[in-house]
Amino acid sequence: MLNRLSWKKFVTLLVIALAVSPMLVQAQDEVTLRIIGLRVTPEEEGRPLDLARKELISTFEEANPGVTIDALEAPPEFDTVLLTDLAAGTAPDIWYQDASTLDRLVDTGYLLDINACLPLVPELTLDRFAPTFLGIHQREDGAIWGLPDGGTPMVMYYNPESFERAGVELPTSDWTWEEFLDVTRRLTIDSEGRNSLDPDFDEENVVQYGFRVRQFIFEWIYWVWQNGGDVISPDGTTVSGYLDSPETIEAITFLRDMVLEYGVSPDPTTLGEMIQETGFLTVFLQGEVAIFPRGHWELTGIFANEEYTPERLGIVGNPSNVADATVLYESGWMINKAVESDPAKLLAACKFLEAATDAVPYQNSKVVSGLELSANAESAAAAPAASEYPEITQAFVDEIANGRLPYGARYSNWPTVESAIDLMMENILAGGDVEEEVAFAVEEINRELSR
Amino acid sequence: MAYARGEPRPFTAVQKKPNFWQRFWSRSNERVGYLFILPSFIHLIVFLVIPLGFSLYLSFTDWRGPNFQNAPFIGAENYQFLLGDRRFWNAMKNSIYFTLLSVPLGMVISLLVALVMNQNLKGVYIFRTLFFMPVISSWVAVSVVWITLLDPQVGILNYVLEGLGLPPANWLGDPLTAMPAVVMISIWKGLGFNMVIWLAGLQAIPQELHEAAAIDGASRWQAFRRITIPLLSPTTFFLAITGVIGALQVFSSVYVITKGGPRGSTDVVVFRIYQRAFEEFEFGLASSQAWVLFAVIFSLTVVQVWYRRRQGEETMF
Incomplete structure (x- = not known):
């Protein structure tokens, strides 16, 4: 009797197991990738960037049956939330990350070395990337932390109408510091139409400034490089001999003088008053500031501004002194190291990175979506021809050759250094003595770095 | 036996x-x-x-997050570092400046409002509600309104100054005026809370004392100075203690309105702690800053309690 019951139980269990097993197998093959970086802001919905990302998702899901993409919204205070989620084990599988904070993430040990993907997805080749962008993610030990998606060099935005108003010829990318200063002085005009070189120039009634200098180092570090200086040692352990080097002090003084000596840039207080009501882009497009430094991302804001007309926008490379230099700001795709424990998810994640960095369809769409230049070399090379505004795109592409990596991608304690240098520059632009402020900052930063 | x-x-x-x-x-x-x-x-x-x-x-580790395995114990190094951290002490100085301005001013202004709101005026309940509304309003919403009011070009405050024949101020853009502006907003926001506490204290004073004083020929000012102020002393003490504690922990207004600027003039301790922890991810150092702030607040509270006891007053502590 017992034996018969056991047989009955056995057969019943077998039937259930056979019935359920296909479902289990299917469940195992089903992979959901949770990804941050594919959603856009409500204002961007329906625009080219949104459409390009949606196409990437649908193309990828079609090509990889069983893989579903759960596109998550990027939370506010992204870096903080991400770190918390990583520690809690609730972070997304893949996310889109500004390289300016990459090194700190690498230090946490939560990133997957992309070398793990290369044998799994042979189509994912590194030669697809522009070397300068890929270099931001590569380390000397061979590790690759994330893959580049897109980026931008810092360039000079200018308003051609401001040039016309001041009777100044449009700039070309081969200009020098001396020429730049001369141009900005002639662009700075008062309410009577006199420029700042005129002895009767009324600096109390400036209606158009030549340039905009701000305290933030992300907007001026390449001026230091252009002058052969630097702000931190290559190993990131000291700023002595770098931030206080003659070349760096000369570059900082040059920027300071544009504000306080020549008055070609509004001081921070005046600038704050100018932009309070309408924001800077409107001020720029209305011709109150002729030139300002910025990356590709600003184009989206400019094109969306009511004051924009094609006649009010031009892009040109940075002036040089002893060297041509700019900084490259870049964002890339990171994979959570936790996916390593699930081979199917690891494979899906690697395949997604391959799809997201491939020229077709996503990387080629960047030229239309406008946020940044593609990190894919083929897409970047084809961008000017495909662009609605080829000259502007070409100016960005040309400047990449002078690009250097952002220090946040290489030094994990860069945010601390950055905030101290920003404060130093704020004091200098408010009239502080350059050498004193620099010496003070060097002491402060070295204390931080010695910890 | x-x-x-x-x-x-x-x-x-x-x-x-x-x-x-x-x-x-x-x-x-x-x-x-x-x-x-x-x-x-x-x-x-x-x-x-x-x-x-x-x-x-x-606070005794060098934890830079998020993995707690990377939190080496470093003894008192964070505290030693803080001793020479000029940005931290600048923030501490700013916090104390904020406290010295906002607590006494806030208490005096709210007492004056409470005295008026304690009268049998028509519609007084509506005014009490109106004064209390900023307390329950969001800091972000309030700040946006105040940023507009303080705008150097279109702000209503500069219109008032110009009307009085005074030069306009760049309230939030000038290191000299930024902190007073933040203080002004904080006082306005906290006015209703202080007013309610003062009102409770005022209404606990027996009316007979004022009547007796009036019969004895005391003026209203004398009655206020000799009866109201002394009998309000437990309320004064409570508001002073909680005001100092709250003021030294000021954060929201600075975070939303000035971000610590211009030139570090509104960089207060809790904002510095926030920056250390959530922008620079130095949780160990940020914790030590928080404990130093705790020590300062605790010491000031002990001094306040000691001073009150020395005067022979009872305290709730």
Whole structure:
């Protein structure tokens, strides 16, 4: 009797197991990738960037049956939330990350070395990337932390109408510091139409400034490089001999003088008053500031501004002194190291990175979506021809050759250094003595770095 | 009755003293009481005591997050570093400046408002509600309104200054005026709360004392100085203590309105702690800053309590 019951139980269990097993197998093959970086802001919905990302998702899901993409919204205070989620084990599988904070993430040990993907997805080749962008993610030990998606060099935005108003010829990318200063002085005009070189120039009634200098180092570090200086040692352990080097002090003084000596840039207080009501882009497009430094991302804001007309926008490379230099700001795709424990998810994640960095369809769409230049070399090379505004795109592409990596991608304690240098520059632009402020900052930063 | 050594003694029942748990379960009233406070007690342990202990431990580590395995114990190094950290001490100086400006001014202004709101005026309840509304408003919403009011070009405050023949100010853009502007906003936002506390204190003063003073020929000012102010002293003490504690922890207004600028003039301690922890991810150092701030607040509170006791007043502490 017992034996018969056991047989009955056995057969019943077998039937259930056979019935359920296909479902289990299917469940195992089903992979959901949770990804941050594919959603856009409500204002961007329906625009080219949104459409390009949606196409990437649908193309990828079609090509990889069983893989579903759960596109998550990027939370506010992204870096903080991400770190918390990583520690809690609730972070997304893949996310889109500004390289300016990459090194700190690498230090946490939560990133997957992309070398793990290369044998799994042979189509994912590194030669697809522009070397300068890929270099931001590569380390000397061979590790690759994330893959580049897109980026931008810092360039000079200018308003051609401001040039016309001041009777100044449009700039070309081969200009020098001396020429730049001369141009900005002639662009700075008062309410009577006199420029700042005129002895009767009324600096109390400036209606158009030549340039905009701000305290933030992300907007001026390449001026230091252009002058052969630097702000931190290559190993990131000291700023002595770098931030206080003659070349760096000369570059900082040059920027300071544009504000306080020549008055070609509004001081921070005046600038704050100018932009309070309408924001800077409107001020720029209305011709109150002729030139300002910025990356590709600003184009989206400019094109969306009511004051924009094609006649009010031009892009040109940075002036040089002893060297041509700019900084490259870049964002890339990171994979959570936790996916390593699930081979199917690891494979899906690697395949997604391959799809997201491939020229077709996503990387080629960047030229239309406008946020940044593609990190894919083929897409970047084809961008000017495909662009609605080829000259502007070409100016960005040309400047990449002078690009250097952002220090946040290489030094994990860069945010601390950055905030101290920003404060130093704020004091200098408010009239502080350059050498004193620099010496003070060097002491402060070295204390931080010695910890 | 004495017994010789070794002599058997008669059996007597020994009353064994009940231990804590036996006493606890034998008294149903106590049991119910403890059960009622149990959720709060657990909440207190989980969300206050444990995090406090954890942050104290963190202050002796170099934890830069998020993996707690990377939290080397470094003893008092964070505290030693803070001794020479000029940005931290600048923030401490700013916090104290904010406290010295906002607490006395806020108390005086809210007392004046409370005195008016304590009168039998028509519609006084509506005014009390209006004065209290900023207290329950969001800091972000309030800040956006104030940023507009303080705008150097279109702000209403500069119109008022110009009307008075005074030069306009760049309230939030000038290091000299930025902190007073933040103080002004904070006082305005906290006015209703202080007013309610003052009102409670004023209404607890027996009316007979004022009547007796009036019969004795005391003026209203004399009655205020000799009766109201002394009898309000427990309220004054309470508002001073909570005001100082709150002011030294100011954060929201600075975070939303000035971000610590211009030129670090509104960089207060809690904002510095926030920057260290959540922008620079130095949780160990940020924790040590928080504990230094705690020590400062605790010391000031002890001094205030000591001063009040020295004057022979009772305190709730």
